[in-house]
Amino acid sequence: MKIALAAIAISLTALLGSEAPDAPAAADPVPAVQPADEQVAALDQLIAQSRQENEQLGQIDHQIAALRRQAAGQESQRQDEAEQAAAQHAATLEALNTLRQAEALLETGDSDGVDDELVRAEAALSGRRLVDVEMAREALSRSDLLPARQYLAAALAERRGSR
Numbered sequence: 001m002k003i004a005l006a007a008i009a010i011s012l013t014a015l016l017g018s019e020a021p022d023a024p025a026a027a028d029p030v031p032a033v034q035p036a037d038e039q040v041a042a043l044d045q046l047i048a049q050s051r052q053e054n055e056q057l058g059q060i061d062h063q064i065a066a067l068r069r070q071a072a073g074q075e076s077q078r079q080d081e082a083e084q085a086a087a088q089h090a091a092t093l094e095a096l097n098t099l100r101q102a103e104a105l106l107e108t109g110d111s112d113g114v115d116d117e118l119v120r121a122e123a124a125l126s127g128r129r130l131v132d133v134e135m136a137r138e139a140l141s142r143s144d145l146l147p148a149r150q151y152l153a154a155a156l157a158e159r160r161g162s163r
Contacts, residue, residue, distance in 0.1 A: 095121035095122075102121075111148075118136060133151070
């Protein structure tokens with residue numbers, strides 16, 4: 001079957017190749033040659049279009065770079081905020097540990113250095129806990145240990161309640 005198809009193809013090629021020279025051509029595969037002025041004008045138009053596309057690509061590239069810088073800035077800000085939150089959390093935990101130690105010291109009747117520790121703990125506290133520690137310090141200034149312990153216990157309880 002393949003041999004028969006090949007033979008038919010060879011025959012058709014031979015027939016088409018032996019056409020009379022005065023037979024009209026079906027379609028000329030080679031385009032007509034343009035005059036030089038038209039070619040130059042077409043090239044100028046292509047160059048202008050290419051420049052315009054390059055400018056657009058440059059603008060897009062600048063926009064992408066700006067978006068990347070913005071995203072990097074936002075990521076950096078997010079990381080800074082996360083680090084600040086972690087540092088604040090660690091400081092709060094340390095302050096609460098200080099409050100526990102101060103409460104334990106006051107329970108034994110020892111108030112030496114407790115006020116200084118409470119001053120350092122206050123820096124990491126806020127809200128009701130801060131008010132309770134300030135009240136404990138005020139009670140300590142009057143050498144009234146029981147209310148000081150109660151205020152510290154309230155500050156510690158406030159922390160557990162707000163979790």
